[in-house]
Amino acid sequence: MSIEQPRGSHDLQQSESGEVEHPERFENPGLPPHRPRLGDEDPKANKRSEHQVVVLFVISIIATIAAIWGFFAFPVDGLQVGNVRMSTLVIGLGLGLGMLGIGVGAVHWAKTLMNDHEKVEERHPQRGDDATRAEAVDIMREGVEDSAIARRPLIKGALGTAVAIAPLSFLVPLIGNLGGDWDISKFRHTAWASAPGGGRRYLATDPTDRRIKASEVTRGSMVHVQPWRLEEEENFLEEKTKAVVILMRLDPKLLKEPEEKKDWSYDGIVAYSKVCTHVGCPVALYEQQTHHVLCPCHQSTFDITDQAKVIFGPAKRPLPQLPITVDEEGYLYAQSDFHEPVGPSFWERER
Amino acid sequence: MTAATNAPAEKADPRLAAAADFLDTRVGISKIVKEFARKIFPDHWSFLLGEIALYSFIVLLISGTFLTMFFVPSMAETHYPTDALPVTMQGVQMSEAYASTIHMSFHVRGGLLMRQIHHWAALLFVGAMVVHMLRIFFTGAFRRPRELNWLVGFTLLIMGLLAGFSGYSLPDDVLSGNGLRIADGVALAIPIIGSYVSFALFGGEFPGDDIIPRLFTVHILLVPGLILALIAVHLFLIVWHKHTQYPGPGRTQKNVVGFPLFPIYTAKAGGFFFIVFGVIALMGATMSINSVWNYGPYDPSVVSAGAQPDWYMLFLEGSLRLMPGLEVVIGGFTLSLAILIPGVILPGLLFTFLGLYPFIERAVTKDTGEHHLLDRPRNAATRTALGAGFLAVWFVLIGAGANDLIATHFNVSLNLITWIFRILFFVLPVVTFLVTKRICFGLQRKDRELALHGHETGRIVRFASGEFIEVHQPLDEYERWLLVSHDSPAPLQIDPPEDANGVARPGYKKERRWQKLSQFFYEDRIEPVTPAELAAAQSHGEHDELPATEAHEEITSEDSAGQIEARTH
Numbered sequence: 001m002s003i004e005q006p007r008g009s010h011d012l013q014q015s016e017s018g019e020v021e022h023p024e025r026f027e028n029p030g031l032p033p034h035r036p037r038l039g040d041e042d043p044k045a046n047k048r049s050e051h052q053v054v055v056l057f058v059i060s061i062i063a064t065i066a067a068i069w070g071f072f073a074f075p076v077d078g079l080q081v082g083n084v085r086m087s088t089l090v091i092g093l094g095l096g097l098g099m100l101g102i103g104v105g106a107v108h109w110a111k112t113l114m115n116d117h118e119k120v121e122e123r124h125p126q127r128g129d130d131a132t133r134a135e136a137v138d139i140m141r142e143g144v145e146d147s148a149i150a151r152r153p154l155i156k157g158a159l160g161t162a163v164a165i166a167p168l169s170f171l172v173p174l175i176g177n178l179g180g181d182w183d184i185s186k187f188r189h190t191a192w193a194s195a196p197g198g199g200r201r202y203l204a205t206d207p208t209d210r211r212i213k214a215s216e217v218t219r220g221s222m223v224h225v226q227p228w229r230l231e232e233e234e235n236f237l238e239e240k241t242k243a244v245v246i247l248m249r250l251d252p253k254l255l256k257e258p259e260e261k262k263d264w265s266y267d268g269i270v271a272y273s274k275v276c277t278h279v280g281c282p283v284a285l286y287e288q289q290t291h292h293v294l295c296p297c298h299q300s301t302f303d304i305t306d307q308a309k310v311i312f313g314p315a316k317r318p319l320p321q322l323p324i325t326v327d328e329e330g331y332l333y334a335q336s337d338f339h340e341p342v343g344p345s346f347w348e349r350e351r
Numbered sequence: 352m353t354a355a356t357n358a359p360a361e362k363a364d365p366r367l368a369a370a371a372d373f374l375d376t377r378v379g380i381s382k383i384v385k386e387f388a389r390k391i392f393p394d395h396w397s398f399l400l401g402e403i404a405l406y407s408f409i410v411l412l413i414s415g416t417f418l419t420m421f422f423v424p425s426m427a428e429t430h431y432p433t434d435a436l437p438v439t440m441q442g443v444q445m446s447e448a449y450a451s452t453i454h455m456s457f458h459v460r461g462g463l464l465m466r467q468i469h470h471w472a473a474l475l476f477v478g479a480m481v482v483h484m485l486r487i488f489f490t491g492a493f494r495r496p497r498e499l500n501w502l503v504g505f506t507l508l509i510m511g512l513l514a515g516f517s518g519y520s521l522p523d524d525v526l527s528g529n530g531l532r533i534a535d536g537v538a539l540a541i542p543i544i545g546s547y548v549s550f551a552l553f554g555g556e557f558p559g560d561d562i563i564p565r566l567f568t569v570h571i572l573l574v575p576g577l578i579l580a581l582i583a584v585h586l587f588l589i590v591w592h593k594h595t596q597y598p599g600p601g602r603t604q605k606n607v608v609g610f611p612l613f614p615i616y617t618a619k620a621g622g623f624f625f626i627v628f629g630v631i632a633l634m635g636a637t638m639s640i641n642s643v644w645n646y647g648p649y650d651p652s653v654v655s656a657g658a659q660p661d662w663y664m665l666f667l668e669g670s671l672r673l674m675p676g677l678e679v680v681i682g683g684f685t686l687s688l689a690i691l692i693p694g695v696i697l698p699g700l701l702f703t704f705l706g707l708y709p710f711i712e713r714a715v716t717k718d719t720g721e722h723h724l725l726d727r728p729r730n731a732a733t734r735t736a737l738g739a740g741f742l743a744v745w746f747v748l749i750g751a752g753a754n755d756l757i758a759t760h761f762n763v764s765l766n767l768i769t770w771i772f773r774i775l776f777f778v779l780p781v782v783t784f785l786v787t788k789r790i791c792f793g794l795q796r797k798d799r800e801l802a803l804h805g806h807e808t809g810r811i812v813r814f815a816s817g818e819f820i821e822v823h824q825p826l827d828e829y830e831r832w833l834l835v836s837h838d839s840p841a842p843l844q845i846d847p848p849e850d851a852n853g854v855a856r857p858g859y860k861k862e863r864r865w866q867k868l869s870q871f872f873y874e875d876r877i878e879p880v881t882p883a884e885l886a887a888a889q890s891h892g893e894h895d896e897l898p899a900t901e902a903h904e905e906i907t908s909e910d911s912a913g914q915i916e917a918r919t920h
Contacts, residue, residue: 031601092636100629106622121391179550241651279536316676344536345687
């Protein structure tokens with residue numbers, strides 16, 4: 001790989017031919033000669049550059065004036081969308097060209113008119129020389145001796161402990177309050193358990209909040225569902241986050257239902273949590289031919305015919321099923337809450 | 352030379368002199384001027400990348416200040432006024448944060464412009480930081496004495512991501528809400544404390560009423576404050592160390608060649624700020640971004656298909672998408688590996704490698720001494736290959752973050768694409784590493800070739816014997832210096848495992864391990880051309896040196912091209 005000449009034989013050749021011995025490495029040739037710019041030798045080009053710089057700065061001035069004109073010319077308090085567009089465009093173009101004029105002008109000035117001879121500055125190593133280092137050590141040693149900390153370990157220990165724990169009286173109240181009531185058992189319950197007052201919790205369309213009759217649910221369709229009249233309750237968004245459900249009607253023969261969940265569906269209508277068991281996005285895409293639902297965030301795919309089992313993607317657990325049934329008038333309602341926590345996994349989930 | 356430099360010193364403006372005297376007697380400005388005004392900085396386009404990051408941050412501060420005047424960081428519920436634009440949002444129930452965002456877009460003059468400038472500047476800020484960091488990495492600018500500044504820059508990148516994510520979440524639209532939901536899902540996957548982390552973030556259950564005001568404080572106070580402080584340290588260290596420079600004639604480890612701060616860089620760098628600002632402003636004026644009124648207010652049951660986060664979050668999104676479902680229950684506790692690995696562990700490993708790289712390389716190569724001359728990436732083949740492999744992982748993750756768009760745009764099965772990315776995640780970095788290393792060596796050999804034989808001139812010369820040769824133009828010493836000045840370190844040499852008496856040497860195994868790592872870095876290498884090699888090449892290739900002899904002067908390159916044609920047909 002490396003093409004190395006055996007040094008000895010090479011030297012021999014040289015001495016035979018009487019040439020000077022070659023150094024091991026090349027010498028740095030030093031700065032290359034300065035190449036003059038057009039404007040350095042041609043006064044006309046020089047003058048031209050000067051004019052260009054002035055023109056650029058003038059463009060900036062004009063653009064800024066245009067931006068201010070745009071501010072007054074296009075009021076946006078009415079209902080004209082066109083004015084919003086024009087206001088944005090004119091103020092933006094004015095601001096942009098105003099800035100560009102200054103910037104391009106300054107850089108053009110520096111590149112064409114300012115002295116372009118490279119200059120050299122020496123560097124100094126970061127490390128202090130030995131004398132300075134020794135002096136620094138002495139200074140620190142002297143300071144430590146002056147403080148007498150070495151001979152008084154008790155002070156050291158007490159101070160260290162005090163400083164280390166002092167932030168706690170700030171951090172404990174801060175962190176302690178961050179989580180509100182810290183009642184993580186809320187992850188386990190949803191609004192489906194019962195309506196306020198203990199009544200049946202009906203399934204309703206999301207977001208129009210109409211109760212759903214079983215007969216309205218046609219095969220091949222998917223209905224987005226929320227608990228009926230949830231909007232009027234406290235913590236609406238938090239409850240809705242957990243309680244959203246998707247409702248589908250399939251040919252009952254297609255459904256693979258274990259014995260204990262036989263009565264969780266109604267005449268081929270099944271309800272599953274809409275919250276993805278991966279990281280909690282709404283599982284909103286339904287493929288009616290294959291009966292798969294797909295989470296648009298990370299593409300976890302669930303098979304509705306088979307207990308919403310995961311067939312692709314990063315989710316691990318099936319979507320929890322909501323046991324449903326119908327009342328006397330044919331409206332769908334939840335038999336009970338979900339039988340497991342909905343949404344993403346968490347540490348205490350199985351407890 | 353212009354006339355001004357030769358003219359006699361002008362009499363100073365008395366008002367200027369008075370001002371200077373005022374400052375000097377108060378803060379000793381003359382000493383500061385003496386020290387810094389003519390400080391030399393080297394010139395190269397790649398040194399502008401960090402400047403772009405800095406200037407887009409200033410644009411962020413300016414446009415962000417504008418936005419805070421009209422944004423309401425509150426999740427309180429409200430109904431959008433029925434007499435305001437956009438028509439689609441009239442009377443819709445939403446949070447104050449979302450309402451104020453769309454209100455400022457339609458009913459504050461310059462409001463939409465500033466929002467778009469702010470968003471474009473944020474994308475550019477992170478982008479410039481990433482590319483700047485790549486420049487630092489591939490040129491070896493992180494080496495002693497600049498390791499600490501690398502860490503400062505690394506922290507700035509993390510802060511930039513935090514600033515971006517916290518800002519993205521503020522408008523409280525459907526996209527940002529789902530972004531927060533994903534963040535919540537990742538927080539929940541943290542072992543032991545996950546549930547409590549989620550509660551701490553949201554002040555209770557997701558989404559709660561606290562997250563927007565909290566993120567607002569993080570976004571406009573904590574993170575920018577930290578970024579400003581870190582930028583101050585970053586810039587101070589640049590001045591303290593003096594800027595690195597590319598190798599070239601006249602440049603050494605002990606000097607810095609370039610132009611003085613005043614007036615050249617005052618004009619160039621100052622001007623460049625206005626250029627960056629101007630370009631971002633033009634983008635904000637003409638290119639629509641994050642039109643949140645199209646997405647609607649956050650609703651936990653709504654999501655849009657084909658949604659992507661801002662580009663700098665794509666790698667995390669892709670990492671989550673690639674992972675197969677994996678979850679274990681240990682002693683009744685759930686460990687959600689499907690999220691923990693791609694969402695916490697993998698980014699943790701990638702960032703740790705990135706942050707610690709200067710120290711890793713130094714430990715392996717046992718490199719000592721200060722480096723102020725940059726490496727040309729080809730001359731540090733292993734580092735360049737490692738960086739390219741790292742980038743390969745990153746690009747695979749970014750691609751995976753867009754797998755749904757690839758599927759819909761190219762009509763390919765989503766599952767197939769995901770599987771391809773899963774395989775590429777492991778294969779591509781290795782292939783990239785090997786290929787990059789070979790490309791580096793190829794370029795090094797090309798450099799050797801060029802230094803030894805010079806440029807091809809395209810002039811073909813025919814000798815009396817009938818032999819054709821192409822005349823090569825030897826390099827001048829300035830051009831050659833760039834190709835021959837670098838060092839090519841050799842792998843670590845260690846003592847044999849046994850001493851002279853055949854007794855096993857203690858510590859040999861440890862040394863051998865270091866040697867193996869060192870061999871990984873330096874075993875394959877190509878030495879730069881030495882003066883002796885050049886002399887040898889010139890002596891046995893005498894006819895290469897014919898170009899200036901009169902006998903061949905009349906052979907032009909067109910003639911020789913004709914000759915080649917004639918020969919090949």
